[in-house]
Amino acid sequence: MTREGPLLETLTRRLTETPPEFLADTTETLAVVNDLLRMQGATSVSPLLDVLVGDGSPDAQNRGKLARVFAWLFADGWFVSARIDVLPAILSASAELAPLVAANKAVASADRREELARLALSKLDLRPQGESEALAKDRLVALSTAERARVLAASRAAEERARKIREELARKAAQEAADKASRE
Amino acid sequence: MSRADPTDEERYPLLSDVGRRMLQHLREHASAPIFRNQSGNRLTAADLERVVAFEQETKDAWPRWREGEEPEWIASFVAHALEAVPHYQGYGREPGSALTTLPTISRADLSLDIARFVPDDVAIDRLIHFTTSGTTGHPLMVASHPTVAASYLALHKKALRHFGVELRAGAGEVGVVLVGFQHRTFTYVSVTPQMGESGLAKINLVLDDWNEPSDRER
Numbered sequence: 218m219t220r221e222g223p224l225l226e227t228l229t230r231r232l233t234e235t236p237p238e239f240l241a242d243t244t245e246t247l248a249v250v251n252d253l254l255r256m257q258g259a260t261s262v263s264p265l266l267d268v269l270v271g272d273g274s275p276d277a278q279n280r281g282k283l284a285r286v287f288a289w290l291f292a293d294g295w296f297v298s299a300r301i302d303v304l305p306a307i308l309s310a311s312a313e314l315a316p317l318v319a320a321n322k323a324v325a326s327a328d329r330r331e332e333l334a335r336l337a338l339s340k341l342d343l344r345p346q347g348e349s350e351a352l353a354k355d356r357l358v359a360l361s362t363a364e365r366a367r368v369l370a371a372s373r374a375a376e377e378r379a380r381k382i383r384e385e386l387a388r389k390a391a392q393e394a395a396d397k398a399s400r401e
Numbered sequence: 402m403s404r405a406d407p408t409d410e411e412r413y414p415l416l417s418d419v420g421r422r423m424l425q426h427l428r429e430h431a432s433a434p435i436f437r438n439q440s441g442n443r444l445t446a447a448d449l450e451r452v453v454a455f456e457q458e459t460k461d462a463w464p465r466w467r468e469g470e471e472p473e474w475i476a477s478f479v480a481h482a483l484e485a486v487p488h489y490q491g492y493g494r495e496p497g498s499a500l501t502t503l504p505t506i507s508r509a510d511l512s513l514d515i516a517r518f519v520p521d522d523v524a525i526d527r528l529i530h531f532t533t534s535g536t537t538g539h540p541l542m543v544a545s546h547p548t549v550a551a552s553y554l555a556l557h558k559k560a561l562r563h564f565g566v567e568l569r570a571g572a573g574e575v576g577v578v579l580v581g582f583q584h585r586t587f588t589y590v591s592v593t594p595q596m597g598e599s600g601l602a603k604i605n606l607v608l609d610d611w612n613e614p615s616d617r618e619r
Contacts, residue, residue: 379516
């Protein structure tokens with residue numbers, strides 16, 4: 218997030234205007250993303266696009282939808298004129314969010330729209346115009362579905378470990394522990 | 402023996418014939434007391450390496466800090482606790498935080514959930530369990546590790562050395578006898594791998610613990 222990007226409000230507003238076709242099940246993700254890349258000056262089809270060829274699973278479909286939403290976002294004039302290579306950001310952001318949030322819900326919620334916009338910027342090492350790097354990072358972490366999922370998973374793992382420790386200690390309590398020269 | 406009782410292999414993972422003979426000697430000695438309990442060092446080869454290294458460090462180390470200064474080891478110890486111990490992770494502090502800036506804990510914190518004080522990098526199946534005597538409150542269950550219990554010896558040796566006493570016992574000898582005179586206490590025999598599997602006995606001089614009162618003198 219070392220460089221300043223567009224205004225956050227521009228991006229969140231653009232997301233509220235996501236065309237319904239971008240979220241339709243029948244829309245071709247490869248075509249949408251490739252159109253964006255051509256708009257930004259690409260002259261050939263990137264081999265990286267192959268990862269967006271889904272296997273028809275719900276996760277793959279959701280990833281495709283999210284990739285289309287990010288493509289819509291990056292079609293904003295600021296990115297087009299900046300001529301930034303946005304494909305890695307689309308692939309990474311859509312992969313990160315796909316298992317965690319449905320694309321339709323992400324676009325429908327104000328908090329998730331802000332998360333989509335901030336995540337998209339962060340993947341390009343950008344921060345919203347007028348924000349400090351620290352503020353942009355804090356805000357992204359606060360909104361991040363992935364971070365929330367990580368914290369929840371860590372918390373579950375910690376509780377599971379604590380449970381196993383209690384069980385092990387209870388089991389060992391039934392035995393007698395180790396030699397201890399200071400034992401009373 | 403209940404089903405929960407550990408085997409000799411679990412109690413003494415490094416037990417050799419020398420150690421086995423010492424255990425038998427202590428258990429079956431004609432004047433042996435009634436050993437009320439069983440215990441073991443539970444040290445693996447890797448544990449023993451750590452314990453021996455600790456003993457060497459302890460032997461050579463002397464306090465190097467001055468009044469008003471922190472010992473060198475404190476900073477890394479605090480950093481490890483803040484990173485790896487669930488209770489301290491909950492403080493949300495940077496690993497470089499000074500010890501004096503951290504809240505103190507009480508016996509109640511330990512009593513509430515001792516699992517939160519077990520570092521994440523400790524293998525659960527190696528944990529051992531002690532219960533405090535309850536002298537200063539309700540008995541407290543304390544999670545520990547075989548290397549912790551075994552490391553006491555290094556400190557005892559250092560303290561004895563300060564007074565000119567050197568523990569020299571080795572294979573085939575009895576190295577340490579802990580003698581109590583209590584209404585009731587934990588008594589057992591074991592061997593100490595870091596001293597050539599010399600014998601270790603914890604005995605109680607109270608009459609009830611002996612077949613013949615005069616055995617206490619033999």
